[in-house]
Ligand SMILES: Nc1ncnc2c1ncn2[C@@H]1O[C@H](COP(=O)(O)OP(=O)(O)OP(=O)(O)O)[C@@H](O)[C@H]1O
């Protein structure tokens with residue numbers, strides 16, 4: 137390259153660098169564009185009230201997607217999260233509505249609200265532990281193990297109420313189990329409770345991924361299980377953790393949905409697992425394992441949530457909504473593939 | 488010799504290759520002489536693999552072009568290369584563990600009947616023929632995942648032979664082979680040469696290059712240094728061209744062995760799934776500061792011994808004591824904390840997590856040293872990594888680059904660094920010098936000496952006789968899962984070691 141023409145490629149190089157940066161931030165930019173678009177098309181979109189509703193919706197997806205991200209990073213998949221959402225709601229509904237009936241003592245126990253929450257979360261963790269056990273001890277592939285768990289959890293949810301809804305979960309003063317609806321509608325310092333939970337969970341999970349040995353181990357298991365094992369990573373323990381954590385996140389989502397509706401229905405959470413996977417993938421998580429971030433996943437959940445809510449506000453038919461969501465997910469992955477190619481081209485340009 | 492210019496079959500002209508943050512090749516001209524063994528040498532990261540990958544169409548040069556038979560050609564994919572008759576054995580193995588040997592050899596060019604039906608019988612027979620030619624005791628129907636790495640290397644060579652290429656590139660084909668296997672390979676190379684095949688050969692074993700090569704080209708830091716016919720030069724010339732100075736440090740190992748025992752293995756046996764024993768009643772001990780070399784052919788049970796010591800195998804009999812404490816059972820991380828550390832044989836499959844960066848890989852075994860409750864303290868971690876990068880002189884722009892962008896030898900150094908960061912009492916090294924250059928090898932041996940002087944016990948497995956005789960205080964030879972010979976530094980002879988390693992093998996191809 138001659139000295140005289142040095143400036144032109146210089147500018148080109150700069151442009152290219154900016155292009156790469158934009159590409160790296162693509163999910164964020166996509167989110168931004170979608171928000172702008174809807175705020176023009178649907179003027180109410182940016183109102184405080186609407187935003188709050190939006191974030192509440194998104195938080196549900198985000199809970200599931202955060203759990204899912206860890207599972208995917210280890211190279212696995214969890215199809216049971218949606219069913220666990222349903223089961224968790226039903227468990228909480230049963231405990232509040234009917235109490236725990238113990239047949240041989242012919243007694244019914246009603247728990248205080250914190251206890252109900254703990255039991256529900258425990259059920260979620262147990263479901264995850266069951267999948268994890270199948271995967272680690274019995275070498276069942278994650279797809280199959282969690283598919284089994286999906287049916288088991290959904291079936292159990294239906295069994296708990298014979299397929300009916302537990303309505304009116306306000307609890308009663310006499311039994312001392314009031315307060316459940318607050319989870320869905322209450323606020324802390326004016327911020328809805330579910331958003332607070334999302335912030336805490338998001339920061340916690342992000343910290344876990346980046347700055348704890350467990351987080352490093354999760355990435356290493358997904359990247360190369362054998363090398364991880366030889367390096368002293370307790371691979372089985374790591375896998376148990378991610379499925380249990382996914383179950384835990386699902387149970388949180390189940391509790392919050394049931395509380396928002398003040399009722400629990402056994403079909404709640406149907407297909408949520410796919411939304412969670414989509415959010416994770418949109419956020420840059422690689423299904424091959426080893427790659428992904430919590431921050432990316434949360435943004436991915438926002439993109440899906442904003443798209444859904446925005447289209448509803450604009451009155452797009454629900455059939456078209458599905459098609460559009462599908463296109464967005466596929467486009468995201470295609471761009472992801474392109475990025476690799478462009479990056480190597482960037483290098484050639486650099487010279 | 489005739490006029491060299493019309494002897495040139497393939498010519499790389501002014502090749503430049505840039506990777507993010509690295510200038511891998513800088514205007515390199517490379518001549519490949521027809522029907523000759525063209526040797527390429529250089530330190531780790533000099534750009535040898537990159538150059539040959541460009542010749543084989545795996546990488547595209549940033550600038551420069553290729554000339555085949557005097558005409559400019561574009562070789563930009565595997566298929567382009569195959570069309571021009573160029574085949575390559577890559578430095579890292581490219582095999583499918585889930586398929587059998589024959590299927591691997593004929594992958595993507597399956598022998599078919601009517602283009603659909605795979606003719607397994609012919610495929611297996613042809614594959615077996617190739618393997619027999621390589622005198623490898625491998626059944627073409629075996630699953631590749633069940634083979635040891637040396638055997639896999641043989642399969643990789645057979646795969647390249649099956650291509651019937653006129654230019655065959657071999658990137659460190661011998662790094663996992665024992666002396667006897669190298670001899671077989673060299674006979675095959677001579678055969679190919681007689682058939683008019685041109686060979687491009689990369690290796691860090693310099694004696695080997697002198698023995699097999701006709702022409703040598705030296706790269707240093709991405710630049711072409713020298714090109715010469717092999718008859719005009721010697722090992723010290725190569726080294727001085729490679730590293731700038733003649734720092735062929737003759738490894739003088741001064742023993743620091745004490746008589747204080749650190750590791751004792753008692754009646755250790757490991758049953759084989761098909762019956763018989765992979766490890767058969769092993770008894771030995773290791774002292775503080777001692778370097779114990781283990782030599783053996785493929786399948787002798789060396790790597791299995793290490794796996795047992797690390798707690799990877801559960802079905803073992805016998806006992807292992809570390810520093811007087813029994814450590815037979817337990818998980819790998821328990822063993823690591825007790826002070827055992829393993830540098831595995833196959834860095835791609837067992838040593839590295841390819842998607843992570845250098846720092847993450849290096850600290851994976853020792854994170855527990857850097858945590859406070861559950862928090863990883865990043866400052867001491869970073870310091871430790873930087874220190875290790877310096878100590879092992881790993882060539883890397885920053886510890887935050889992804890591991891797969893490093894050259895093979897530098898990746899190996901990261902694996903060594905990972906084991907050293909755990910501060911072990913006993914270090915198990917399975918072919919630790921595989922694919923690293925003379926300078927780095929010297930560094931590794933230097934490090935081994937230093938560690939031994941600090942009182943570590945080191946068990947060290949290699950298939951290179953010279954190395955093992957140079958570095959070890961004591962040499963143990965294994966064959967078929969048994970200890971078949973033990974030598975001290977004074978009593979060791981090449982003949983003795985080779986003879987012991989062939990005990991129990993009916994055909995003695997180890998007569999080298
Ligand atoms: N895919 C890649 N991305 C970025 N850098 C790379 C990539 N591949 C190689 N490099 C860099 O290019 C340089 C040359 O690497 P190359 O693999 O050719 O070395 P080599 O001579 O084969 O070394 P070794 O003896 O260790 O195998 C190294 O500095 C390496 O880090």
Ligand SMILES: [Mg+2]
Nearest residue numbers: 535536578895
């Ligand atoms: Mg190389």
